[in-house]
Amino acid sequence: MERLTGMDAIPVNAEAGPMNIHITALLLVDPRPAGPGFDADHLYALLAERLPRNPLVRLRLVHKPLRLGQPVFVDDPDFDVHKHLQRLAVPAPGGPRQVAALIDEIHRHRLGHDKPLWEAWVIEGLADGRLALAVKFSHALSDGVGAVNRLLPTLLSTDPDHDPDYPEPGPAAPLPGTGDLLADWLAESAGNVAGAARVVGRGTPQLGRAVAERLLSMAAAPLRRLRGGEIDTDPRLRAAPADTPLNRPISERRNSAYAEVELDRMRDLGAAYGVTVNDVFIAACTTALRQWLLAHDTVPDGPLQVFVPISTRSADDDAFNSWSLALVRLPVFLPDPVERLTVIHQATNRVKSGRGANGPTVDVVDLVQLVPPTLLRMAASTYVLDLVAPLRPPFFHACFSNIPGPRGPLWLGGARLEGIYPFGPLFQDMNVNLTAVSYDGHFGLGVVGCPDNVPDVWEISDAWLAALGELDRNRPQCAPLTTPRERDEADEYEGSAD
Known part of the structure; x- marks a missing residue:
């Protein structure tokens, strides 16, 4: 047991x-x-x-x-x-x-x-x-x-x-x-009491640091604006997540598509721009959603917010689940693909630097452990009610997940495994999930949508492929932003868990 x-x-x-x-x-x-x-x-x-x-x-x-x-x-x-x-x-x-x-x-x-x-x-x-x-x-x-x-x-x-x-x-x-x-x-109840004490002990100094950092950031904001700031200081990124057809309530129906590219192509693009494979993946996903919004509605002035699972699994970890999450805001309103990639690279760097900070921290895993299952079931049941739909904000519009898979070929009774394509879950106000698995030099993408709001997810998979071509055509002529070693370490760290 x-x-x-x-x-x-x-x-x-x-x-x-x-x-x-x-x-x-x-x-x-x-x-x-x-x-x-x-x-x-x-x-x-x-x-x-x-x-x-x-x-x-x-x-x-x-x-x-x-x-x-x-x-x-x-x-x-x-x-x-x-x-x-x-x-x-x-x-x-x-x-x-x-x-x-x-x-x-x-x-x-x-x-x-x-x-x-x-x-x-x-x-x-x-x-x-x-x-x-x-x-x-x-x-x-x-x-x-x-x-x-x-x-x-x-x-x-x-x-x-x-x-x-x-x-x-x-x-x-x-x-x-x-x-x-x-x-x-x-035994579980006793463990949760001890866990709550640990969360309070870790969270108190962490909360103090967060408040201090927020006050310093607010004080420095006028100076950043005076100097022109960076791309990621665009006030539209700090706005509330946009309301789009991607966060309409879902039904039980599902709509799937899949595609594949060479993994070396993803690595080559990452090296050309000085970013990671994961950055290229997220940027192509962002462009695909932008193209879908252009074709079916209008591109919002505010950001899209996506759920990005981050694997915390070590080599000898045999837990059922070892992952945390990051919420990343996507500059879907920016028309230039290179500018979008730059902003995404900055956003993922902030996630990595925040997770790598020194000292004990409170993660979402620590907090979820303390939530009574009955309370979570009640919250989920309330969340899916149509009566609540007009009142709840869009938590996230999509999920992007990049899973590192086997590097060499695999065999099943002498037959060769050609490809792996994963299809992840949807949530009540999240109509699109793009999940990828790398395997034997290939990068396999699975796309899931709710057809009541996203009628044909093949449009998104085709747009994802086109987005890689767009980045290829706009390769920079200057030196990349990071070294190959830094990119390799980042890609190894960022393998997502959904």
């Missing part, structure tokens, strides 16, 4: 109305290297054999009586992999749009709590004989980086001639009884 942390349990406690907090990963598989016997039946059999060997896929959620405290994960004594595995055929001609239409239906439905929090689909009928695998899992089970590190190794190998070596699982213990769950709740 393993208790979920506050961050782990957000996807469970905050799911309400049309908000389903899970990830769907599309894996494209080329069966030709494995020979003529590798078909959909063979792929299904491989999955049925290998998946149960990973302890994560056997974990079932158990709630405490009256839902007091956070739920726990236990090894499901009734686990049956065939309850999770399904098969689908993509309609002709089997191209990306037909595959994405299947992802729409897979991604829209919520995972139940009566079995482990994942499902998978073997998809056949793709053009040129390829196969696909769609895996949907709750964010409570793993974040994006955790999925790369802890789920993929069960299925895939770095050697086409050798399968991954995972031991057969032992028998599961019975589900915990009421006494066990209440005892865990008491």
Whole structure:
């Protein structure tokens, strides 16, 4: 029995109305290297054999009586992999749009709590004989980086001639009884009291520093204006987040698209501008949303605010979720793509410098741990009510997440994994999610939208590709702003977790 942390349990406690907090990963598989016997039946059999060997896929959620405290994960004594595995055929001609239409239906439905929090689909009928695998899992089970590190190794190998070596699982213990769950709740409550004391101890000096820094910033503002300031002092960035069609209430429907570029192209652009790959990714996302707003509405005078998950996972971290978040304001109103990239680079640098400050700090992870699950469920249920929609401000318009994935090729029973495309969750007033995974020299982008407000997310994926071309055409002739070592360190640090 393993208790979920506050961050782990957000996807469970905050799911309400049309908000389903899970990830769907599309894996494209080329069966030709494995020979003529590798078909959909063979792929299904491989999955049925290998998946149960990973302890994560056997974990079932158990709630405490009256839902007091956070739920726990236990090894499901009734686990049956065939309850999770399904098969689908993509309609002709089997191209990306037909595959994405299947992802729409897979991604829209919520995972139940009566079995482990994942499902998978073997998809056949793709053009040129390829196969696909769609895996949907709750964010409570793993974040994006955790999925790369802890789920993929069960299925895939770095050697086409050798399968991954995972031991057969032992028998599961019975589900915990009421006494066990209440005892865990008491231990959890005692831990939260101690945690609250730590937050107060860390937060008091941090609050004092924040107030002092704010007063100094206000005092220095007239001098900055007198000297002309920097691009990121544009008063429009300090305005309230703009109200746009991107933050209309969502429905349960989903709309998906995906695209891919060479990772070296992203690195080359970062080197040319003296920024990180993550900066280039966010700048292209910003341009894509700007182009969508130009085509469907008007570009606002204020900023868009985006949710950017930041991985805090170390090499030996086996937690379900290890991430924090940053809110980044996007200069979508700036017409020049290079100017937008410069502002974004400054914004991400501020996030990194703030996170790297000396001394103990209070992070969102510390605070979420102290929020009672019942209170979070009530807040989420209230948040999705139509009656509240006119009163709530736009918290964020989109989510941008960049996940570092395997650097070399991976194999599944001799078949080659060609690409990975992730599709993240939407929130009540957030209609777009752009998540990318790097794999074997490729940068795979998955885009999710709510079709009631964003009718065709292929427009956004196409605009993202076009934005990279625009940056390529506007390459600066001057020296970059940072050294290669600084950019490499930043890219390693900024890998996001959704």
